[in-house]
Amino acid sequence: MVPILSGCQSTYYSTGVVEPNGISVLKSEFTYLKKDQPVQRQYLIVRNDALKFPIYLYRFSDTEYSALLMECTHQGNELQASGDHLHCSAHGSEFNNRGVLAQGPAEKNLRTFNVRAEGEKIIIDLTA
Numbered sequence: 001m002v003p004i005l006s007g008c009q010s011t012y013y014s015t016g017v018v019e020p021n022g023i024s025v026l027k028s029e030f031t032y033l034k035k036d037q038p039v040q041r042q043y044l045i046v047r048n049d050a051l052k053f054p055i056y057l058y059r060f061s062d063t064e065y066s067a068l069l070m071e072c073t074h075q076g077n078e079l080q081a082s083g084d085h086l087h088c089s090a091h092g093s094e095f096n097n098r099g100v101l102a103q104g105p106a107e108k109n110l111r112t113f114n115v116r117a118e119g120e121k122i123i124i125d126l127t128a
């Protein structure tokens, strides 16, 4: 069996697929090949015209993910992903991979969405 490694990678963007109550991506989008070995991405970014801001989708395990709206809670700037945290270039706020505020001037956590893994899909529920 081939080991699944984790490692550094450039940011991967998915358009996702619009579902009745949300948007989905394939679990396989988290995997890429490095020297013929499958490697798991830590996160990917879902960008779709149906979304006002992109969604940062972080993978904790095959069954556990977090989905965060990349809108800064300070003044609404779009956040940038940097590994396992999100950074705002406007005034320096930072958030962790569960959307919890790590550094101001923002005062609130990020908007999060429920996520569930279903077969080969990861479904982000946009109704909550």
Ligand code: FES
Pocket: 072, 073, 074, 075, 076, 077, 088, 089, 090, 091, 092, 093, 104, 105, 106
């Ligand atoms: S808009 Fe993000 S820190 Fe001000």
